[in-house]
Amino acid sequence: MATKYSPTVGKRRLSRELRRLRKDQGLTLKDVARELDCSHGKIANLETGNWMRISLTDIRAMLDLYKVTDPKRRGAIETLVRQARERGWWEKYSPYLPAAYVGFENEASAISTYQCDVVPGLLQTADYTRALVARALGDDQTEVERLVESRQRRKKIFERTEPPKLWAILDESALLHIPDRAVFREQVQHLVRLATEVKTITIQVVPIAAGLHSGLGNRFVILDYEDELDLSVIYLELHGQALYIEEKPRVADYRDLFNLIQLDALHPSESIPYLRSMLEKPE
The missing domain is CATH 1.10.260.40 (lambda repressor-like DNA-binding domains)
Structure with a gap:
């Protein structure tokens, strides 16, 4: 077959x-x-x-x-x-969902992502996504809900018999940027739940105290594939435009950068209690 x-x-x-x-x-x-x-x-x-x-x-x-x-x-x-x-399910959500990226993500066996200013899309709650995209789309609630639906649907890859392994690193500042306390609490609780209940998801937090760390100003995703014939892909989003990198030396550079950011971040076992402690801080 x-x-x-x-x-x-x-x-x-x-x-x-x-x-x-x-x-x-x-x-x-x-x-x-x-x-x-x-x-x-x-x-x-x-x-x-x-x-x-x-x-x-x-x-x-x-x-x-x-x-x-x-x-x-x-x-x-x-x-x-x-x-x-064929047309992927994500095509109907164009132009708000980068079709090529979702196609690569949909096939990946391992996803490594670092985001300096937002929660990675696969880890977002619906309300967080809604608050995030509403700033860009304004009062067009139909389009806002369309984008929220598309981002939530991407998460179905974790419902597979063999889901991809996701290693996500995010800055504490990405969470502190959330103005609505209810949305903040739900998002942080969601991260804790994923990190503790989903075996294929690992989450690290770069605390504010890390200072001028290796990942400042960067946002990228590394997509790896089980079949050795499929080259790994680096995905960058630059000023609304998508850039895909397959050249092995450049992929290796981003993998090295990801490893450096891992060292600057809290260990996964430390990140969970740190996230919980954020919920306990006074409003």
Whole structure:
């Protein structure tokens, strides 16, 4: 039985496989474009995943050119095409939910995230999300609730038989920024509950007392995958734009940074009582 991938990961796998097959035959992008009587840009887009529609007829022609004759191998690649053409559940929440990111998150076996100023999305309560996005969306309650619903739905990955492992580090200041005391209490209690009841979730807090620590000003997510063929991805959100990094040296840099922030943060066993103590402080 073929492995089922999300559309985002399926597209990435397909692009990488097409690029590898072409290089194995010693062909350039121009060579392929000439043989298939199409533009150089079309082949380049297929190899980078920068396409909206894809034709099985085109892919079969490429496989013929690349001398892929094994029926099982051809069938596996065609299955990737079909999966890449599917629409993920997150598509209907566009533009407020970064579709590519959620696709990568949906397939990850391990997620490591550091947020300097907000609670990570997978750990947010509905009321926290509502308060957070209302500032950006104003009085449009329909859109606010749509975004809240989408963020809550992302959490369903933890209901799977084999959920991903999540290691989240957040600054104490992200919680202190919450103006509504009821929302604050619910969010902190939710973090404590997740950290103590969900075995695949680990939470660390960087206290204000840490001072000028390694993570100041940073927000990033490291997404790892069980299949070694799927490269790890770094996700950065910069001024409303998403940036995805796959280059191994740069991924290693962010992994090193995450490790440094772990050292600056309270140990997971210390973070839980620290969160509880925040609930006991006078308003």
